Amino acid sequence: MARMVAGARRRALRDGDRQIDTAHLLHSLLEADPEARAAFEDGEQPARVLGYLVQRSIGYGLRWQAGAEGVPGPNPVPGWSPAAVAAMEVALERAAERADPRAGGVDLLAALAADPDCRAVEVLRRAGVDAELLAGRLCAALRRA
Structure with missing residues (x-):
């Protein structure tokens, strides 16, 4: 998680944002955590999400x-x-x-996907991911773990 948080911080600074937001966390998480990438139902979804996040970082997210x-x-x-x-x-x-004393990437992905009002969910939706379904599936899997 420390590497992921450091990546989100660098991303926020590079994007000129005043704060780390959930989209920065999602971007860093998908780049740093193979388990989080594997948690998606469709293997192409993480690539689509990352593609949208890259577009955001080069200008589409300026309105944020x-x-x-x-x-x-x-x-x-x-x-x-x-x-x-x-x-x-x-x-x-x-x-x-x-x-477990430490949260993992899948814990964070589940938390991000479960907040319908955060920017990470907006990114997931724009990339064609059903965030509510993802959150439900991850929460159920984490309870069984």
């Missing part, structure tokens, strides 16, 4: 720079969107339910 992702109000972690903080917290909670 106008505002912060997440709910209005104080930001719990400076440099992170509230939705990104919430996704990381949910990933840690999922790991704790399994008595």
Whole structure:
């Protein structure tokens, strides 16, 4: 997870964004974690998602720079969107339910896909991924693990 967070931070800085958002987390996660890429139902979906994220990073996502992702109000972690903080917290909670002290990439992918209002879900939808179905399938698999 540390490598994935570092990648998301670099991506946010390179994109000129004020904070790490859920799309940065998704991008870094899919690049860094083969288990997260393998969690998709269709083997072509991760490539489509990454393709959309690359397009976003070279300009299609500029409209997102106008505002912060997440709910209005104080930001719990400076440099992170509230939705990104919430996704990381949910990933840690999922790991704790399994008595695992560390969250994995699939925990984070499940948390991202389960938030219908985050940018990561917008990216998943635009790439043709049913985020709700993905979240449900991952949550069920994580409960069995």
